[in-house]
Amino acid sequence: MTESAPQHSPLILASASPRRRELLAQIGLVPDDICPAEIDETPLRDETPRQLAERLAVEKAKAVVEQKPDAFILASDTVVALGQRILGKPDSEQEARRFLTMLSGRRHRVYTGLCLITPDGKTHSRVVMTQVSFKRLTEQDIDTYIASGEWDGKAGAYAIQGLAGRYVKSINGSYSNVVGLPLFETANLLDGSGYRSKTS
Numbered sequence: 001m002t003e004s005a006p007q008h009s010p011l012i013l014a015s016a017s018p019r020r021r022e023l024l025a026q027i028g029l030v031p032d033d034i035c036p037a038e039i040d041e042t043p044l045r046d047e048t049p050r051q052l053a054e055r056l057a058v059e060k061a062k063a064v065v066e067q068k069p070d071a072f073i074l075a076s077d078t079v080v081a082l083g084q085r086i087l088g089k090p091d092s093e094q095e096a097r098r099f100l101t102m103l104s105g106r107r108h109r110v111y112t113g114l115c116l117i118t119p120d121g122k123t124h125s126r127v128v129m130t131q132v133s134f135k136r137l138t139e140q141d142i143d144t145y146i147a148s149g150e151w152d153g154k155a156g157a158y159a160i161q162g163l164a165g166r167y168v169k170s171i172n173g174s175y176s177n178v179v180g181l182p183l184f185e186t187a188n189l190l191d192g193s194g195y196r197s198k199t200s
């Protein structure tokens with residue numbers, strides 16, 4: 001009797017972020033479906049940035065699991081932390097300006113929480129941290145950046161993969177983690193959970 005090939009379970013990306021889709025594609029992973037999760041991202045009282053990133057990633061994955069049983073569901077959440085202060089996505093230009101002023105000339109941390117729910121219903125999660133050092137920003141740097149609009153929808157009000165790349169002196173850790181999906185850890189999580197892509 002010939003052994004049947006292992007069944008391919010679909011991979012669902014629980015994210016509206018085009019960056020996350022592009023990052024996955026970079027390592028040869030194409031989700032079978034994209035299901036953005038709408039959740040409340042407000043930090044809980046006394047929650048650390050690391051705890052917040054992990055909790056939100058788990059909540060995003062769980063928000064999609066009922067729609068997609070028998071699938072691998074991948075979700076993530078990125079937050080910027082200055083000390084224990086959490087900088088999420090700014091809700092206005094003024095807030096973006098405030099965040100950039102806070103980040104100017106300093107080192108901060110970027111946490112991305114990752115969550116994978118496997119077809120057997122188990123939840124696997126982890127958090128990856130990268131340190132990022134910003135140069136001191138002039139008023140003009142901030143004005144130019146605000147005018148670019150690139151701050152919108154980005155944790156900490158900047159995107160390292162865009163114009164803000166010129167403000168980043170150095171990073172310590174994973175670059176893809178800052179952009180929103182740490183590729184090394186994502187691949188490990190999927191490999192370790194038995195996920196087999198259609199092509200592998």
Ligand SMILES: Cc1cn([C@H]2C[C@H](O)[C@@H](COP(=O)(O)OP(=O)(O)OP(=O)(O)O)O2)c(=O)[nH]c1=O
Pocket residue numbers: 014015016017019020036037041060076077078079080089110153154155156158159160161178179180
């Ligand atoms: C710091 C930083 C964040 N970001 C982005 C990654 C995330 O998309 C966003 C943080 O918000 P998230 O809530 O993590 O993600 P999202 O709302 O964009 O998408 P979804 O919840 O549907 O997955 O900030 C960058 O693109 N570059 C950066 O350098």
